[in-house]
Amino acid sequence: MRLTGKLDHRALSAALRDVIGRHEVLRTTFPLVDGRPYRQIVELGALLWELSVVEVVDPERSGEPRDPAALDLAAAEVPAKLPGGTVDAADRADVV
Numbered sequence: 001m002r003l004t005g006k007l008d009h010r011a012l013s014a015a016l017r018d019v020i021g022r023h024e025v026l027r028t029t030f031p032l033v034d035g036r037p038y039r040q041i042v043e044l045g046a047l048l049w050e051l052s053v054v055e056v057v058d059p060e061r062s063g064e065p066r067d068p069a070a071l072d073l074a075a076a077e078v079p080a081k082l083p084g085g086t087v088d089a090a091d092r093a094d095v096v
Contacts, residue, residue: 020047021044
């Protein structure tokens with residue numbers, strides 16, 4: 001989802017945490033005990049989650065060469081190592 005304009009990160013974090021609190025499936029893990037998985041639902045108060053903000057720059061606008069692997073967030077280590085650069089406030093877009 002792409003959002004444009006100034007983003008209130010605290011408000012987005014609170015809204016996502018509210019959704020996570022209402023839906024157990026988003027807090028459910030399946031750890032193994034004696035080699036067998038069991039369902040574990042983490043209580044919202046015990047959930048160690050916070051919204052991470054990572055600046056991503058369009059390489060075509062920053063003048064840097066395009067490296068497709070650099071923008072592969074699924075394969076990236078956390079925090080993601082992404083190409084640097086600057087973005088004007090008018091060109092800012094947030095991707096959720």
